[in-house]
Amino acid sequence: MAVAVQPISAVDHSEPPPRKRLRTEVACSPKVQPEPRLFAPFRALGLVTNHVPFALQTRTHKGATEGPRTHIVTCLGKSWAMWEGGKMGLLFVGPDAPEQITSVVIDGKDVWVSSGSHVIKYIRGKEVRRLANPLSTPIASMLVFGSQLLSLTQDGTRMFIWGLEDGGRLIDAFRTSSVATSVAFSPTNDFLATAHVDSVGVYLWANRAQYSEVALQSVPDDEKVIDVALPSMQGTAEDEALDALSSLALTGQEKSSDFFLAPPEFDGDLVTLSLLPRSRWQTLLNFEVIQQRNKPKEPPKEPEKAPFFLPTLPGVEPRFAIEQNESEKTKKQTKRLQKASASSDSTFYKMLAAEDPHGDYEEFFTYAKSLSPAAIDLELRSLVTLDALRTFLTALNRRLRSHRDFEAVQSFQNVFLRMHGDVLTANPELQEELEMLQDAQRKESEKLNVELRQGYVVMYYCILLPPFAYILLKEARESHPDQVPTSSVPNELWLDIFKHATFVPGALDCDDGHAIACFTRDKDGICLANRHREAMDIALALCIVCKRWNMLATEFVFAYIRVKDGEQAIRLADALRHYATTYPYAPQPGRHVIRLELALEGAHAWTRLHSWALIKILKSCPRLSVFSTAFCSPDVYLWDMSTFPDAICHGLKGSKLRRFESGYIPSFVRKLAPTLEDSLEVLWLRPSDRRLTKKRVQTSSLAFPRLHMLILSEAAENCFAEVAMPSLQTCILEDPIQDSDKAPQCLLARYGEQLRYLVTSSTLQVSYVLENCPRIAHWTIPCAAVGMLRVSEAYSSIISLTLIEESSLRTCMLPMALRSLHSILSEDKSFVSLRLIRFQLPLRSSFTSFVRTYNEHWEYSCIRHGGLLLHLCDRRKISVQASFGVAQQSADCWAPFTEQVLPAATTGVLAGAYGLVKGSTQIGPLITSAALNGGVAGATFFSFREYIASPVLLHALANTEYSRRIRELQASRRAGGRSGEKLTWWDMRMNKVPDTAISGAFTGAILNAWKRGPAGIVPGVTTAGLACTLIQLAYNELDIARIKYVSRTLQETRKQQDAEAALPMSQPVPLPSAPIEPRKSFIERMLVTMGFHQVTDEEFLEKLKFKRDYALRRIEELEQERAQEKEKIASETVDSQTSVKSQD
The missing domain is CATH 1.10.287 (Helix Hairpins)
Incomplete structure (x- = not known):
């Protein structure tokens, strides 16, 4: 059999161009045959000898920019594939059927395949439904019509019909006396045409569902297939044929009585619709527009007038005037009076007025729904009295509260308010009815929106079923055929479904390289814990849809538990214990706990009852991997210290804990360490604020074979110098809190050879590293310690070097570090393997940065030595990175009082200048009083900002970008400045702006109220808040300008160095020989x-x-x-004497 597919419109009636024949193409017969008139040979797709089922479909895809596309499904044996009809390209190959495929049907995106006695439905190549023939007879062909599927067995006598919208139920089965050879449905699905053996006619079967309401019922598997006679010609006796057709049942001649009919009244709060076509309500809502469109474009022509002697009446149609008697005139006058009094006798109004005001207006709305849109519009316009309007508003209110005919009530309400809205608003008598209607409308709309939203959530996330979910659903349905499919689904399957839909990969994986963060961060810098919380919120929203799905939230709700007090621990223990009773089939929620954090606050009264609750919690969490007590307040252990560590040791006994975080208390660590020796991988001991005893704790017998990361303060180094840690590779030494010179030396001397990652926070620790750690690959040191490095081959293993500048120092150590590092790297034998240098610089954002005693030339020194270092690193192929924003190393409790010096001095200077301008004679007292007032205001401002405004903002904005940035800075401070991160210009501009605005407003309110009373609070808040905000923004902008200037100068220096680098390498790089001119003072x-x-x-x-x-x-x-004048005078004297003598 050869199959060719091509639309008629695409066939060229001229001779087609020569084409390359396919391998499966049939050669033409040498005998020349006459060409047909309508069709011409085009292409042969294949030649088969046996029956091969295929299906063809041409449809236009939604949103397609091209014309209709043709899809072809071909089957061979147990396999089937889908092809594109235009280019004959293979789209995909479906999975193999259980048996040989006998027929195939395409319905939209669904592919129905008959294999043996089963009908299988595929969507995009995946099996989603399977229907079984109750008689296990092979199926020959199928038809899909509307929401039903018809199958014909191979013997051609039995037909089965399934309801696709009813879960694939078998709703009809019958057998004909003659074998059917072909079946087909009409385009409107109202007739079924069959052709039979030994018959030349086509038999038509009427689809009763198209003409009347038919209650479809399930056909039991054990019921025999009934015999149905073939249709016959009835001649002109159509009435008898219709009566016989109406008496014919789908599953037999007897009417069924076991089907279920929905009662007219619904229990509960289910919102129902009117079950009428949507077009009816659309027509009612747009009836005025429809009337406008139905008007003729031209006015009607005036008909020819009747002869003048025949009296006519005015109107479109000519009517002769007939004299009326007195009775008819009286009737017309009565009707006019009735219309004038606005009384209505319509059935609509009578039924509306006859209803009970406290009922549900069932009869009235039943009658209203039977009217046409034009009649409804006319009846609503006829309601003109206030009583009629009030009655109709009551009807709408009562119908809404009965949860019936929701869309019908909405249409009536829309049209009614458009017609009579001006009357309703102008009459206060109807205000109460309008408010009641508004309240009912709001409640019903919110309820319907919630139900639709919940249904959308369920539909959206159930689409994300994993591939194996369909197999598990099938197995669950087969194992529990008598149960509802939802309730028979295993709990594990639901957990897999919602984990696949909402779980964030890596949200609960702790990053060991980051000592402070509880969870890792993604590439955008967003904490994965927040994403985990969002996923948990989605799961909780899904649990609201169905109470049985509460077990779905266990994996998300209990994954991260934080206990703040002992009472909360008791409640949590009870919840874990009673959960199995409430949800017996759900897994224990403790199985999902990954991190347990005890953040106890204050001087907590920890009792034995709390200890037992903690033991129960720990015993209920077999998969616990992170346990933390590091964030407890310092004095939390003051109450009943003996039971607290014993409870933790007893609860963690036998657990697989891999990370432990705690404040360092020797006795507590000594008790807990033996319990975690075999499983612990990361140990973080934060510095404790408690006074530690100088008594030495014996730890020589402890051993942690799997511990690879140790984070501890110098106070704990003395304790862990004797602990056996053969797998230790990472060591982070935090800021020292005691004067202990030998503690880090002992620890580094024992484990220095196996360390690969090391963080040191003091220069003393750096000296020990140079002596005992020859294999370090990643090293973090302070800038002040760079001067202790020396030219040596001992640094050959270092790959990356991180320099931290401590912002708590009075002088900037960065220029010295740059100069020292340049001199060390100038020797090729030093740092042979170095590939990265990272600078973590602090953001100096406090007022004291103006008055710090920096070196006068530190900026120029940074520019000069930084440019030389960059040029040297380029030559040695070493990457250089720099990040700003490392947190301040420590908080100064006296900062608010030291920072008041600046406002005190500023106000004193301004007051003195003002006194000089005004010519005051008491400048000294004026300056003193101004300085005192400025100091008081500054102390109030800075104290409120540091101790009240900033902590409150951090707590209130816990989930915002502001909190994220502040917490990162605080975390890096606790980590010793190791988590530097790049800041944007916006971050620097908005640094402490909210804190400053709130603090300024508070200070202005307090001081102005003290001076002027309560009336001065508002002006003080406005003026001081605005002034402080502007000053903080100006200060931040100056800091940004300084950084930009330094960056621009560095770029210019870099260009100069690049030009000098063009010289031959044999020639030395000329250094600037010009003397450094000292910076002139402001007065100069x-x-x-x-x-x-x-x-x-x-x-x-x-x-x-x-x-x-x-x-x-x-x-x-x-x-x-x-002399010349003397000579001249002498000569003149001689001449005068000579002249006198001559006269004599």
Whole structure:
């Protein structure tokens, strides 16, 4: 059999171009045959010798930009595949059927395949439904019509019909006396046409479901298939045929009585609809628009007038005027009076007024739903009195509260309010009915929205079923055929489904490389714990849909538990114990607990009852991997210290705990350590604020064979120097809190050779590292310790070097670190394997950064030595990274009182300048009082900001970007400044702006209220809050400008270094030989701007010499002039004497 597929419109009637024949193409017969008129040979797809089922479908996809596409499904043996009809490309190959495929049908995106006695439905190549023939007879062909599926057995006499929307129930089965060879449905699914053996006619079967309501029932498997006679010709006796057709049952001649009919009244709060077509209500809502469109485009023509002698009546149609008697005139006048009084005698209004005001108006709405949209519109317009309007509003209110005919009530309400809205709002008598209707509308709408939203959530997340879920559903249905499918689904399957839909991978995996973070972060810097919380919220929302799904939330709710007090521990223990009683088939919630954190607050009265509750919790968590007591307050162990560690040791006995976090208390650690020796991998001992005894704790007998990461303070180093830790590779030494010189030396001397990652926080620890740690690959040191490094081959194993600048230091150590590191790296034999240098620099954002005693040339030194270091790193192929925002190392409790110096000095200077301008005679007292007032205001401001505003904001904005940034800075402070992160310009601009605004408003309110009373609170809040905010923003902007200037200068220096790098490598790089000019003070710069300048002694001496030489030259000139004048006078005297003598 050869099969060819091509739309008629695409066939070219001219001679087709020569095409390359397929391998399966049938060769044409040499005999020339006449070409048909309508069809021409186009392409042969294949040649088969046996029956091969295939199916063809042409449909337009939703949102497609092209025309309709043709899909072809071909079957061979147990396999089937789908092809694209246009290019004949293979789309996909479906899974093999259990037996040989005998027929196939395409219905939209569904593919129905008959295999043996089963009908299998596939969607996108996946099996989703299977229907079984109750007689186990092989199926020859199938048809899908609407929501039913018809199958014909191979013997051609039995037909089975399944209801697809009813879970695949068999709703009809019958047998004909003759073998059917072909079956087909009409396009509207109202007739079934069959052709039979030994018959030349086509038999039509009427589909009763198209003409009347038919209660479809399930056909039991054990019921025999009934025999049905073939349709016959009845001639003109159509009435008898219709009567016989109406009496024919789907499953037999007898009417069934065991089917279920829905009662008219519904129990509960189920919202129902009117079951009428949607077009009826759409027509009612847009009836005015429809009337406007139905108006003729041109006005109707006036008909020809009747002869003048025949009286006519005015109107569109000509009517002759007939004289009326007195009785008819009286009737018309009565009708006019009735219309004037606005009384209505319509059935609509009569039924509305006859209903009980406290009922559900069932008869009235039944009648209203039977009216046409035009009639409803007319009846609503006829309600013109206030009583009629009030009655109809009551009817709408009562019908809404009865949860019936929801869309019908919405349509009536919409049209009614549009018609009479102005009347309703203008009459306060109807205000109460309108408020009641509004309340009912709001409640019903919210209820319906919640139900729709819950249904959408269930539908959306159930679409995400994993592939194996269908197999488990099938097995559950086969094992529990008498139960509802939802209740028969195993609990493990539901957990897998919702884990697949909402679980965030890695949300509960602790990153051992980060000592502070409880959970890891993704590439965008978002804490995965927050994403885990979002997934948990989704699961909780799903649990609201069905109470049976409460067990689904166990994996998300109990994965991370935090206990804040002993009473909460008791409640949690009871919940874990009673959960198995409430949900017997659900797994224990303790199996999902991964992290348990005890964050006990205050001087807690921990009793033995609390200890027993803690033991029960720990025993209920067999998969616990992280246990933390590190965030308890310092004085939490003051009450009943003996039972608390014993309870933890007893609860963790036999557990597989891999990470333990705690504040370092020697006795507590000594009791707990033997319990965790075999499983512990990460140990973090935070510095404790309690006063520790100097008594040495014996730990020589302890051993942690699997411990690979140790984070501890220097106080605990003395304890762990003797512990056996053969797998230790990472060691983080936090800030020291005691003067212990030998403790880190002992620890590093014993385990220095096996360490690969090391963090040191003091220069003393660096000296021990140089002596005992030859295999370090990643090393973090403070900038102050770089000067202790020396040129040596001992650093050949270091791959990355991280430098931290401590912001608590009075001077900036970065220039010295850059200079020392440049001198060390200049020697090729030092740091041979170094590939990365990372700088973690603090964000100096406090007021004290203005008055710190920095080196005068520290910025220039950073630029100079940084440029040289970058050039050297480029030559040695070493990457350089820098990050700002490392938290402040420690908090200064006296900071609010030391930072008040700046506002006190500022206000004193401004007051003195003001006094000078005004010419005051008491400048000293004015400056003193202003400085005192500024100091009081500054102390109030900074104290409130540091101790009240910032902690409250951090607690209130716990899930915002502000809190995330502040917590990261605090975490890096506790980690010794190891978690530096790049900050954006916006982060730097908004640094402490909310804290400053709140603190300024509070300070202004307090001080202004103290001076002016309660009336000064609002002006003080507004003025002080705005002023402080602007000052903080200006200060942040100055800091940003300084950083940009340094960055721009570094870039210019880098360009200069790149130009110098173009010289041959044999020539030494010329260093700048110009002397460094000291930075001029502010007064000097102001004098220079005004034209004054300062000269050195040499310059002044040169000026004096110049003046002396000038004076000497001037004296010599004057002497010469004087001598000349004397000679001139003498000569004149001689001449005068000579002339006198001559006269005599």
